[in-house]
Amino acid sequence: MKQKITLKEISRRFNVSISTVSKALKDSPEISEKTKEIIQAFAKEHNYKPNNIALSLKNQKTKNIGIILPEIVHYFFSSVITGVERLATEKGYNVIVCISNESFDKEVINMQMLANGSIDGFIMSLSKDTEKKQDFHHINEVINQGMPVVMIDRVTDKVNCDKVIIDDFHGAYSAVSYLVESGRKNIALITMPDYMSVGKLRTEGYKKALIDAGIQVDEDLIVKVEDFYSGFEPVEELLKNHNVDAVFGVTEFFAVSAMKIAQKMGKTAPKDISFVGFTDGIISISSSPSLTTVSQHGEEIGEKAADLLIKRLEEEDFELRPYETEIIKSSLVKRESTQ
Amino acid sequence: MKQKITLKEISRRFNVSISTVSKALKDSPEISEKTKEIIQAFAKEHNYKPNNIALSLKNQKTKNIGIILPEIVHYFFSSVITGVERLATEKGYNVIVCISNESFDKEVINMQMLANGSIDGFIMSLSKDTEKKQDFHHINEVINQGMPVVMIDRVTDKVNCDKVIIDDFHGAYSAVSYLVESGRKNIALITMPDYMSVGKLRTEGYKKALIDAGIQVDEDLIVKVEDFYSGFEPVEELLKNHNVDAVFGVTEFFAVSAMKIAQKMGKTAPKDISFVGFTDGIISISSSPSLTTVSQHGEEIGEKAADLLIKRLEEEDFELRPYETEIIKSSLVKRESTQ
DNA sequence: CTGAAAGCGCTTACAG
DNA sequence: CTGAAAGCGCTTACAG
Structure with a gap:
């Protein structure tokens, strides 16, 4: 043969x-x-x-969906892909994965490459660069050409399309409320710069939870870290100079890193300090003590995004429906790092 | 527009x-x-x-490469994808990702879907199921049709094609030798069932290192765990009933999980027990203490695989060259869990 | 029941 | 310098 x-x-x-x-x-x-x-x-x-290619040309559809993500070596994003892939395969679609590597330029290039007939629609999460620049012309262009886009997690209201997000604000709110309820008073926040939509929302949730509990927000307890690879000295300073009894990190890596620093300083979790993270990944499970986290349900987000996209692609009436923003509920997974 | x-x-x-x-x-x-x-x-x-589709039909090539992986929410595999994607994008190729989810059937279906014209060649790592079944007809079929395949990490000599692997044997050997050199005598192994090619090779490396050091292999110190999700009771038994002073886990998750169990039993790492893992991922960095690991260089494997594939696709003479098996050197990354 | 023709979007050898 | 034709692999309305 x-x-x-x-x-x-x-x-x-x-x-x-x-x-x-x-x-x-x-x-x-x-x-x-x-x-x-x-x-x-x-x-x-x-x-x-x-031959699939011949069919694609004939039918004017490829049965491929493109997904553009800032990175992939990251529990949340890889679980999103897993969810997208599952739903897509089930519906007879292939998934083309592109990584923007947090770069605006790569995001634009990737979109243009795929938009030239390789796929029927996009699922994407904005790169940091794009969020900083606030330039979304490449996305709007694709949408204007009639190609549906579903944005996930890192979204913007400057683009009109379907979106799937989690309730970052409420996730953070409930995490911090939980810390307050367990008697913590000096709760520090390790977050990202404000141009990151999710960092901003989680920060707001943190503040609101404190205010609602009658605790004054102390800006000195808030540290902004650029990303995984930048140093954590500010966190060290924070733990050294302030009498912190709980830390909320807007990623699991932030929370676990802070916990490690505290442990090196001789503190015990959760006795001396409680820790809560965001993103319920493998880090949270394997850290010691294991980490209480706000689970983002990445697979569910991926599945929902794929579902919305494929519906818009296939269902006659759906195409004309107003855009939806689907909010996936986050949930607090309690483990050993809090009590 | x-x-x-x-x-x-x-x-x-x-x-x-x-x-x-x-x-x-x-x-x-x-x-x-x-x-x-x-x-x-x-x-x-x-x-x-x-239009890319029209070009594909005309040129009889799609400029897409397909990658089939057992799973993706896993540091090693997601870094492989990152490497493949980088090289592919650089060379003007898109990457279609399929997940076999460790299932033979899904692996077969994915391959057949993609083989019908959607891609120019494959990069793949075998599912557990496939390794257990030892049925590789789907891969050989695709190769017979003239579509190049590059196998990575979980490979088999029943298929004749390019391969990129790491030196699992030597990686394990050097990790265990390092433990021996640091004075450890009762070194336990947490590994996978033997049908997993990589688990088998790493087990052999462990044994050889002990033998070469004049230490007798004690089968009671070897525990086989099916996967991430099965329980770790056997590990608990092991640590309880034997005087173990070091643990080598064939994945970072195995090693960190064992370390957590030991910590719960009141042992300290590395004072009482040293721990070494395999796969240098984010778990190793964020565990406490951080984990010494054998780094698999996933991105490098991905890049090399993409390079081999694209060469076979594009270089006139390359197509006829004998198949290569490229061995990527692993390296021991020393951290806090050993001394 | 079978086939010729047109078409999806493009390229290219060939004719004029 | 420009265009008609053939072809990549397939589908389908239409003719016979």
């Missing part, structure tokens, strides 16, 4: 037309039973499968 | 033929400067980009 076989080759083999072969293989009633039988048998034997 | 514009539409706009437009946009010397100018200007204004 060498090389893929085509309709043309089958048609030559039996001295019939390509149309006849095509119809025979689709078991069309137009074709005689006898012809269908021999053609189908031959096709099966030679493992004939229609 | 609505909808994507085609050559046909441009040709109608200026009352010329499609061929002329096509050539003009390629800046062909066949076409007059004036014609080229106006056509190019118009195309630019309307953001014309050739």
Whole structure:
């Protein structure tokens, strides 16, 4: 069984037309039973499968969906892909993954590449760069060309499209409220710069929870860290100079890193300091003590995004429906780092 | 700027033929400067980009590469994807990601879907199921059809193709030797069932290191764990009933989980027990104490695999070259869990 | 019941 | 310098 076989080759083999072969293989009633039988048998034997590219060109749809993510080596984003992939495969779609690497330029290039016919629609989360720049022309362009886009997690209201997000504000609110209820008073926050939409919302949730509990927000207890790779000295300073009894980190990595620093300073979690993170990944499970976190349900976000996208692609009436913003509920997973 | 514009539409706009437009946009010397100018200007204004699907059909190549992985929410595999994606994008290829979810059936279905024209070649790592079944017909079929395949990490010698692996044996060997050198005598192993190629090789490296150091292999110190989600009771038993002073885990998760169990039993790492893992991921960095690991260099593996694949796709002579097995060197990253 | 034709969007050897 | 034709692999309305 060498090389893929085509309709043309089958048609030559039996001295019939390509149309006849095509119809025979689709078991069309137009074709005689006898012809269908021999053609189908031959096709099966030679493992004939229609060429996807030809079908795409003919049908004007590729059955591919593109997903553009800031990075992938990260529990949240890889679980989003897992969710997208599952739903997509179930519906007969392939998933093309591009990584913007937090760069605006790469995000634009990736979108343009895929938009030239390779896919039917996009799922994407903004790069940091893009959030900083606030330039979304590439996304709006694609949408104007009639290609549906679903934004997830890091979204913007400058683009009108379907969105799937979690309730960052409430997730943070409930995490901090939980700390307050367990008797903590000096709750520090380790967050991201404000241009990151999710960092901002989680910070607001933190503040609101304190205010509602009658605790004054102390800006000295708030540290902003750029990303995973920048240093954590400010956190060290914070723990050294302030009498902190709880830390809320807006990522699990932030929380665990803070916990490690505290442990090195001789503090015990949760006895001396409680810790809560965001994103319920493998870090939270394997840290010691294991970390209480706000679970983002990445797979669910991915599935929901794929579902919205495919509906818009396939359901006649859906295409014209107003855009939705689906909010996936986060949940607090309590572990050993709090009491 | 609505909808994507085609050559046909441009040709109608200026009352010329499609061929002329096509050539003009390629800046062909066949076409007059004036014609080229106006056509190019118009195309630019309307953001014309050739349709990838049409190009694929014409050129008989898609510029897509397919990658099939057992899972993705896992540091090693997601870093492989990152490496593949980087090299692929650089060379003008897109990456289609499929997840077999450790299932043989899904692996087969994914391969067949993609093999029908969607991609030019495969990069893949075997699912557990496939390793257990030892059924590789789907891979050989694809190769027989002339589609190149590069296997990574979880490979088999039953398939003749390019491979990129790490030196699992030596990685384990050096990790265990390091433990021996630091004075440890009762070194436990937490590994996977033998049908997993990588688990087997790492186990062999562990044994050889002990033997070479004149330490007898004690099968009672070897625990086999199915996967992340199965329980770790056997590990608990091991640590309770044997006087273990070091643990080598064939994944970082195994090692960190064992460390947590030991800590709960009141042991301190590395004072009482040293721990070494495999896969240098984020778990190792964020555990407390941080974990000494054998780094697998996932991105490098991904890049190398993509490089081999694209070479076979593009370089005339390369296509006929004998298959290579590239071995990426692992390296021991020393952290706090050993001394 | 079978086949020729047109078309999806593009490229390119060939003719004029 | 421009265009008609053939072709990549397939589908389908239409003719016979």
